[in-house]
Amino acid sequence: MKSPVRVVITGAAGQICYSLLFRIASGEMLGQDQPVILQLLEITPAMKVLDAVAMELNDCAYPLLHEIITTDDPVVAFKDANVALMVGAKPRGPGMERADLLKDNGQIFSSLGKVINEVADENIRICVVGNPANTNAYILAKNAPKLNQRNITALTRLDHNRAIYQVAEKSGNRIADVTKMTIWGNHSTTQVPDLSHSNIGAEAATSIIDNDWTENDFIPTVAKRGGAVIAARGSSSAASAANGIIDHMHDWVLGTAKGDWVSMAVPSDGSYGVTEGLIFSYPVTCENGDYTIVQGLEISDFIQGKMKESEAELIEERDTCSDLF
Template structure:
């Protein structure tokens, strides 16, 4: 078998991690012949719960798991890790504003960025799930200066999965018949779910989603607002944030980083803006990307009409404001 890789999951006693750890341990992300050593980080009051999680990992008898390291110590959690799932954060609760989340979480990600910088491998791939994910990822990268900025990303794959499912359901096709739905911008209610460049396979032939739907009002109104507000809808129904679907999306995100995207297919993730599509540089902004050799590239040249331009500007403005607030909070 291959040499084991070290994978850290933060917030490891929480709801998302509970589903994610099983997916990782089965080989669904790094490969069915790739052994892993799990580093499981949580806060000291959660160590009892985490002990129970470790018991369950043991009882699953998963052959790829060759070690488990439960800890509340950042130096232990991030030591020599090659992949980091930054799940742990104060969860969003019903009625909570994003600025409340930012205030609670930005200092957590500053400390974890410093620990990554000091203890992790320099080729570590870091994905942030904990909200506000885009800005948390930006701050985490800023406090890990020895790790390439391109190694940090934030998850908008949950939004992409939601959007892809919504289009497939509307068209009455299977999920895998729809591809290249895009999430632009922030993982928030300002995000722009975009199916204007997406395609669907119908009767063995590929056609554009707008052509197949023949319903621009739905695509530009109900579809957009439904995906934008899906997280809040789950909280209203479940009384907790998305967990199973968030874990699946985190696995999808890292699997694409590790193994690459299929030819002709792109995925959405928040990466450091280089100014593409008129987005201000140095924001962690969700773009369509392709991935090969564990390196992403922003898909270029997609048409952006006036409707889309306005949506991109709104979500970029929110991210600029979040960045300013986060920088100020870190200087307090």
């Protein structure tokens, strides 16, 4: 049997993790032959709830779950970790300025970055979920220079999946028929859902779906879907966010389907003219546990303009936190 993978999850007693942990332990994220050790980090006041989550994980008798570590100490949580799902972040409180939110979360991710740099596996695969996810990942990366920087990513797979659903629903096709969806940029309302390279079955999506819907409905619907879920549910997406995390890490480790790609926010290498180092969502294919940014796609002026806006937002976020790296 394979040796267990150490998976750290932060914010482990929260709602997203209640939907996430059980699916990791069942083998959905890393495969049915891969034992895991769950290293669960929470803030001190949430430890009692976290202990109850651990009781329920035990009560599932998962053969792949070799150990559960619960802790409020990041040094313990990240020790020798191979995978980190950074779900915890400070939410925006009433009357709080966006810049304050950025700085507060920047502080958290800068100090976690320093810890990870010291105690984790240097090839640790990181997926940042807590918002502002891309900039939190950027700050983490700058504070963790020993780590393989390629492996510090942020989640846009939920947006990607939302975009696929919208196109399947609009065109009356099955989910499995919609391929090559792309989310560019920041995981925020400036994100750029792009179906211009997508196929529906064997046909180009653009030959089936009219451009007016794409520009005026599709893009804002996907970009603002998080808000729509909050309005309907009374709280933010949890199970669907957890599912995006499972998909992100599953495909990164186990590979993307042939003839398709997924969206991941990864450190820009300058592809498509994006400022190097920014954590920017790109279409990627995955194989042998690594990702490759899809190259050579033709980008329309309309999409290019939106990508620039999203890039500008990421630069502004970065500069707001420049004292943290």
